[in-house]
Amino acid sequence: MFSGYNTKKRVAERYRIVGFISSGTYGRVYKAEGKNGRIGEFAIKKFKPDKEGEVQYTGISQSAIREMALCTELEHPNVVHTVEIILEEKCIFIVFEYAEHDLLQIIHHHNQPQRQAIPAKTIRSILYQLLQGLVYLHRNWVMHRDLKPANIMVTSSGKVKIGDLGLARLYYKPIHSLFTGDKVVVTIWYRAPELLLGSRHYTPAVDLWAVGCIFAELLSLRPIFKGEEAKMDSKKTVPFQRNQMQKIVEIMGMPSKDRWPLLTAMPEYGQLSSLAAGNSRFQRPQGLEHWYRACLKSNNYPPGPSPDTPGEDGLSLLQQLLEYDPQKRLSAENALQHPYFTTHSKPSENCFEDSKIKYPVRRVSQDDNDIRSGSLPGTKRSGLPDDSLIGRPAKRLKEG
Amino acid sequence: MASSYWDSTQRKFWTFTKQQLNLERKKLEESERNLVSMFPLPDRRLLSIYFYHQLSKMARPLGIRQQALATAQVYIRRFYTKVEIRRTNPALVLATALYLACKMEECPQHIRMILAEARHCWDVDTSFNDISKIGECEFTLISEMNSQLIVHHPYRSLAELQSQFQLIQEENALAWSIINDHYLTDLPLLHSPHQIAITAIVLAVVLKPTQGNLQPVQAAGVANALQTLGNARNGAAQGAQNRVQKLVDWLAESSVDMEAVVECTQELISLYEIWESYTDKTCKDQIAKFVKARGVDK
Numbered sequence: 001m002f003s004g005y006n007t008k009k010r011v012a013e014r015y016r017i018v019g020f021i022s023s024g025t026y027g028r029v030y031k032a033e034g035k036n037g038r039i040g041e042f043a044i045k046k047f048k049p050d051k052e053g054e055v056q057y058t059g060i061s062q063s064a065i066r067e068m069a070l071c072t073e074l075e076h077p078n079v080v081h082t083v084e085i086i087l088e089e090k091c092i093f094i095v096f097e098y099a100e101h102d103l104l105q106i107i108h109h110h111n112q113p114q115r116q117a118i119p120a121k122t123i124r125s126i127l128y129q130l131l132q133g134l135v136y137l138h139r140n141w142v143m144h145r146d147l148k149p150a151n152i153m154v155t156s157s158g159k160v161k162i163g164d165l166g167l168a169r170l171y172y173k174p175i176h177s178l179f180t181g182d183k184v185v186v187t188i189w190y191r192a193p194e195l196l197l198g199s200r201h202y203t204p205a206v207d208l209w210a211v212g213c214i215f216a217e218l219l220s221l222r223p224i225f226k227g228e229e230a231k232m233d234s235k236k237t238v239p240f241q242r243n244q245m246q247k248i249v250e251i252m253g254m255p256s257k258d259r260w261p262l263l264t265a266m267p268e269y270g271q272l273s274s275l276a277a278g279n280s281r282f283q284r285p286q287g288l289e290h291w292y293r294a295c296l297k298s299n300n301y302p303p304g305p306s307p308d309t310p311g312e313d314g315l316s317l318l319q320q321l322l323e324y325d326p327q328k329r330l331s332a333e334n335a336l337q338h339p340y341f342t343t344h345s346k347p348s349e350n351c352f353e354d355s356k357i358k359y360p361v362r363r364v365s366q367d368d369n370d371i372r373s374g375s376l377p378g379t380k381r382s383g384l385p386d387d388s389l390i391g392r393p394a395k396r397l398k399e400g
Numbered sequence: 401m402a403s404s405y406w407d408s409t410q411r412k413f414w415t416f417t418k419q420q421l422n423l424e425r426k427k428l429e430e431s432e433r434n435l436v437s438m439f440p441l442p443d444r445r446l447l448s449i450y451f452y453h454q455l456s457k458m459a460r461p462l463g464i465r466q467q468a469l470a471t472a473q474v475y476i477r478r479f480y481t482k483v484e485i486r487r488t489n490p491a492l493v494l495a496t497a498l499y500l501a502c503k504m505e506e507c508p509q510h511i512r513m514i515l516a517e518a519r520h521c522w523d524v525d526t527s528f529n530d531i532s533k534i535g536e537c538e539f540t541l542i543s544e545m546n547s548q549l550i551v552h553h554p555y556r557s558l559a560e561l562q563s564q565f566q567l568i569q570e571e572n573a574l575a576w577s578i579i580n581d582h583y584l585t586d587l588p589l590l591h592s593p594h595q596i597a598i599t600a601i602v603l604a605v606v607l608k609p610t611q612g613n614l615q616p617v618q619a620a621g622v623a624n625a626l627q628t629l630g631n632a633r634n635g636a637a638q639g640a641q642n643r644v645q646k647l648v649d650w651l652a653e654s655s656v657d658m659e660a661v662v663e664c665t666q667e668l669i670s671l672y673e674i675w676e677s678y679t680d681k682t683c684k685d686q687i688a689k690f691v692k693a694r695g696v697d698k
Contacts, residue, residue: 005539057535059511060542062503068542069504069549073409085547087539140404169506170550 005057007088014038014086015095019364026063026166031098031364041098042083046091057090063166064092070142070165071096078133080153080163099153099161101359103214107149109359111221117299119355120308121348123218124340126152128347129160130211134332137162138204144168147210148190149217158350171204186210188229188244193255194326196241196248198267205326208335212321219310220295224251240271249275252322253285260325288319313340405592409548414478416589421481428484435486439690442683445674447485448584450683451476454494458517462509464502466580471551472501473583475541481589482544486690491522496537504549511535523684526691554579557597565601565647575604578668585667591660598656599664602629605647619672626665 015032018041022029027048034040047064071082071094083095103126110118130152137144146167153161167186186195192209194202216224227244249255254276257263266272276282292315301309317340323329330338341347348354405411416424429436441447452473459469475497480488495518502509511531518534519527528534542549558579562572578600582588587596606625628644651658 005536005543008543056532057539058531059499059535060503060538062508065500065503065549068547072547073404073550075407087543090539 005087007086009084009086010088011044011086011093015042015044017044019366021362021364031362032095043096043098045094045096047093055090060092066169067165068092068094070168070170074137074140074142074165076133076136077159078129078161079136080161096163097155097161099163100156100361101154102163102362103149103152103154103218105362106154106359107217107221109357115221115299117301118218118221119357120301120310120314121353122351122355123215123310125158125347125349125351125353126154126160126218127211127215128336128341129349129351130162130214131332131335133160133162134207134211135336137168138207138332141170142168143171143204144207144210146186147207147214148187149214152214154351158348158352160351188227188241189213189223189225191241191244192326193245193248193324194266196245197263197269197272198238198240199326200267203326205329205331208321208329208332209326211332211335212318215314215318215321216291216295219292219314220299224291240268242271242275245272245275249282249285251286251291252288252324254282255324259328262325262327288322289315292318307344310340313338313343316340405552405594408550408552409546410550410552411592413546413548414589415592418586418590421586421589424481428481432484432486435484435690439486439686439693441485441686443674444586445584445671446678447683447687448473448477449675449678450680450687451490451494452584453680454491454521455498457521458495458498458514461517462513464498464509465505465507467553467555468498468501468505468507470553470555470580470583471505472497474551474588475501475545475549477583477586477589479541479544483540486694489526489528489691490687491518491526491691492528492533492537493541494518496534496541499534500538500541500549504551523688526688552593554582554593554597554600557594558600561597561601565605565650567601567604571601571604574607575600578603581668581671582664585671587664587667590667591664595657595660596664598651599661599668602647602651602661603665603668606644619669619676622665622669622672626662626669629662629665 014035015038016035018031018033020028021031021043025048027046030044030046032042032044034042047061068085072085075081080099081097083097086093086095106118110116134144134147142165144162144165144167146164147162151162151164153163155161186192186206190210190213192202192206195206213224225244225247227241227247230239230241230243232239254272255263263269296309303309305311317330317335317338320330320338321335335341442450452469455469455472458464472494476493479493479497495514499509499511499514502514511534515529515531515534519529555576558572558575562575567575575597579596582596582600603622603625606628607621629648651661
């Protein structure tokens with residue numbers, strides 16, 4: 001009888017929940033083990049119903065639909081593998097392969113107890129794998145739109161996998177400008193200048209800016225442009241992210257019409273000149289090259305060309321990723337052809353190869369491993385906050 | 401074509417041979433032998449025409465674009481290869497498919513708007529009155545389709561090929577409308593979007609639309625077109641226009657599967673033939689019978 005939805009698969013019959021990993025605007029993620037012949041470890045993402053404690057079907061959010069569709073469609077060694085999707089009792093569960101680490105956690109480990117640089121070979125392998133995943137996404141017309149260290153997973157065997165397609169979407173000839181769909185994309189520190197300046201029709205180049213920021217963060221162990229997010233006002237207009245733009249300009253210098261011809265066409269272009277007025281640091285920006293050399297020095301990368309330092313090639317790659325003009329910025333495909341990757345031996349497919357560093361396993365909390373009770377109203381979350389490190393900006397807003 | 405089609409779930413899981421498709425449907429009918437014999441239904445293509453009319457009625461006031469409509473049609477066709485239609489309320493399935501397709505095609509509509517339009521275009525007998533019905537049916541639809549929701553359409557291939565063939569505006573419009581029509585047949589489950597687009601282009605060029613003469617395509621016209629094409633291929637194209645000959649030459653040189661083009665064309669001919677016997681009422685009544693009898697809307 002077709003009188004209601006009948007679950008064919010049940011989470012509890014297939015998986016044993018080991019513990020709670022994290023939560024965010026989308027819902028929560030649990031670590032699980034396979035049951036009844038299913039072998040291995042998994043991460044199960046449970047989508048929050050639109051309203052907490054929802055007892056009726058209200059329709060699935062567009063972002064969840066996008067994520068389900070993309071996770072089902074995509075298959076690449078450098079993109080987190082989706083095992084299955086389970087629809088049960090008004091809830092959606094996406095079951096992913098489990099990854100023991102992520103870049104945020106790795107960066108965190110290198111900051112404690114005292115700062116110790118990530119080996120140059122590790123960084124090179126991470127970027128190489130990350131870019132291969134990104135080439136695959138872009139070839140399939142998928143923009144990720146939320147690349148940041150917390151969303152880049154690393155397995156215990158050193159395989160890098162792009163995760164969290166919650167904001168990703170297809171961009172082939174959109175009818176509406178991308179801006180109409182989602183007013184705000186990309187976590188603020190990794191947001192490309194064209195987004196900060198209000199561009200309506202942005203391109204996959206926004207993902208490459210984020211890769212540049214991640215590269216810089218892997219080198220320096222700190223976010224390179226650590227701005228403060230201006231919150232949306234009550235009228236839900238999108239504010240100009242003045243502070244974030246400032247952080248970029250302080251290092252990169254002011255973008256210019258010569259280097260970025262379409263700059264003056266950006267909706268928030270006017271804000272830029274007001275930014276410059278009266279700020280002496282804009283007249284004498286640090287310069288990316290200076291930032292890079294200081295970073296290499298303070299993190300004790302050896303001087304001169306060697307596989308143990310990102311060296312001059314690293315600088316050149318970083319410059320081309322953190323290029324103001326999105327049209328001049330390297331594409332993922334071209335980035336892989338950069339001498340940084342091609343000069344020495346081919347980067348390893350295992351980013352931990354030759355590294356003696358032992359990374360801690362993912363923290364899993366036992367406070368909430370009841371996957372069923374997740375949508376009860378007023379449930380206090382006692383586990384790790386989203387993105388587990390304090391001082392991280394909140395996850396982006398969805399669906400303008 | 402974007403490389404993505406070749407690795408797509410559409411190609412891997414939702415493209416069948418005719419035999420496979422027939423087998424699936426036979427299995428489905430046999431599992432519901434009683435229902436099937438109790439409630440005879442019109443030809444699947446006639447039902448598809450009716451569904452299309454109903455979808456358009458819902459879509460028009462909301463300004464929903466053609467591609468979302470096409471995606472909804474594909475969802476409905478896929479769904480009914482897995483679930484016997486007589487076990488469902490088509491009104492609900494259609495509304496839900498449209499709701500879901502709009503989200504996938506990046507032109508989302510509020511579930512309440514879809515409900516309101518659905519209630520407008522179906523009788524009380526077959527209608528439903530709660531958004532939670534759509535919400536629940538959405539789970540069923542997604543689950544039956546295994547979350548494989550990305551649909552590749554021939555429109556994109558048409559856009560890519562039109563400059564190569566230097567289609568004039570009328571030809572392009574005609575090809576576009578032939579693509580619209582192919583969703584009324586099983587072709588979306590049988591051939592790649594690329595193949596469909598080429599068929600539509602070939603027919604558009606051979607049918608020679610003239611300005612102001614964009615009438616609905618007729619079976620006889622397409623049959624003649626097929627003839628012309630055959631002649632050109634056999635080199636017996638005395639008097640066939642240059643353009644057609646050029647097109648045929650191009651097809652011969654490229655790796656296009658001409659047999660498939662002929663197959664698609666024949667499928668379209670039979671669609672246009674049966675279309676002439678179409679009436680709204682027959683479809684409507686016969687659907688209402690099983691919906692009412694089984695109370696599936698309740």
